Amino acid sequence: MNANLQFDFIVDKENSVLTVIREFAAEPQMVWDAYTKKELLEKWFAPRPWTAKTGHMDFREGGHWLYAMCGPDGEEHWARMDYQSITPITEYIAQDLFCDAEGNPNTALPQSEWKVEFKPTTEGNTVAHNTIKYNSLADLEVVLKMGMQEGLTMTLEQLDELLGTMKNK
Amino acid sequence: MKLRRDPFQAIADPTRRAILVLLATQSMTAGAIAKNFDVARPTISKHMQVLQECELIEGSQEGREITYTIKAENMKAIDQWLEQFRKIWEDRFSQLDNLFITMKKEKK
Numbered sequence: 073m074n075a076n077l078q079f080d081f082i083v084d085k086e087n088s089v090l091t092v093i094r095e096f097a098a099e100p101q102m103v104w105d106a107y108t109k110k111e112l113l114e115k116w117f118a119p120r121p122w123t124a125k126t127g128h129m130d131f132r133e134g135g136h137w138l139y140a141m142c143g144p145d146g147e148e149h150w151a152r153m154d155y156q157s158i159t160p161i162t163e164y165i166a167q168d169l170f171c172d173a174e175g176n177p178n179t180a181l182p183q184s185e186w187k188v189e190f191k192p193t194t195e196g197n198t199v200a201h202n203t204i205k206y207n208s209l210a211d212l213e214v215v216l217k218m219g220m221q222e223g224l225t226m227t228l229e230q231l232d233e234l235l236g237t238m239k240n241k
Numbered sequence: 242m243k244l245r246r247d248p249f250q251a252i253a254d255p256t257r258r259a260i261l262v263l264l265a266t267q268s269m270t271a272g273a274i275a276k277n278f279d280v281a282r283p284t285i286s287k288h289m290q291v292l293q294e295c296e297l298i299e300g301s302q303e304g305r306e307i308t309y310t311i312k313a314e315n316m317k318a319i320d321q322w323l324e325q326f327r328k329i330w331e332d333r334f335s336q337l338d339n340l341f342i343t344m345k346k347e348k349k
Contacts, residue, residue, distance in 0.1 A: 077338070079331065079334070081326075081327040081330060083323050085252065085258065085319075086258060086262065090326070092330045094330075094334050096334075096337065096338065096341060097338065097341060098341040098344070098345070102341060102344055102345075103341075106337055106340060106341070106344075112340065112344075115336065115340050116333060116334075116336035116337040116339075116340050117333065118333075119329045119332040119333050119336075120332060120336070202330075208252075208253045208254075209252050209253065209319075210250065210252065210253035212323075212326065
């Protein structure tokens with residue numbers, strides 16, 4: 073992890089809103105692509121050791137990304153990111169919901185609203201503001217119980233080590 | 242047998258969250274808490290009961306009234322749980338950093 077890059081994680085318990093602010097050493101166009109193109113999203117969206125795969129991608133207002141979080145033991149959790157409004161390279165708003173492999177929504181599981189904004193810095197970097205609104209904090213726990221805990225067993229030190237070896241390639 | 246509930250059940254309700262916010266700064270009697278809400282007193286009592294079962298607050302009898310105090314150490318458990326979520330995002334974004342390094346190399 074680069075200590076020089078801004079990272080803020082703010083939890084508004086009262087309103088069940090998570091705000092994750094992160095600076096990236098890349099220009100807005102590149103960050104925008106990483107957030108909106110399936111082949112790039114698949115490379116980072118799932119926390120390790122989980123991986124993401126795409127069932128369908130139609131990045132436009134009214135379109136959606138149908139994706140699965142795939143676990144190390146072969147388990148799959150399908151979800152959909154429904155794009156509601158898009159302002160290229162600046163921001164988008166989407167509804168994230170769980171579904172089956174065909175994209176049929178599972179209304180029993182929590183939904184969240186994502187607003188992602190991208191702001192250029194004077195150094196040529198990009199700051200991404202991720203605002204995620206849940207119906208309740210309890211919903212967040214359900215999301216965690218879907219299996220993401222396993223991604224946490226890897227300590228940050230191990231992660232740094234892994235990133236180090238990947239950069240050397 | 243003592244009934245134990247999940248603290249996340251406690252904070253899932255907006256009225257209970259508001260009660261915790263009130264108690265965060267001071268101990269209060271049930272009557273004083275109820276005055277802040279536009280709902281029937283028994284409804285507030287029920288919320289207080291859930292909060293107590295989740296061990297996020299504790300009550301002590303003082304005369305005819307019960308005074309409630311927040312249990313800070315158990316509220317901390319919620320913060321620790323949220324910390325896990327923070328790690329997921331850190332992990333995600335570390336992967337994204339790595340992706341940008343690769344993308345920049347490919348551009349050259």
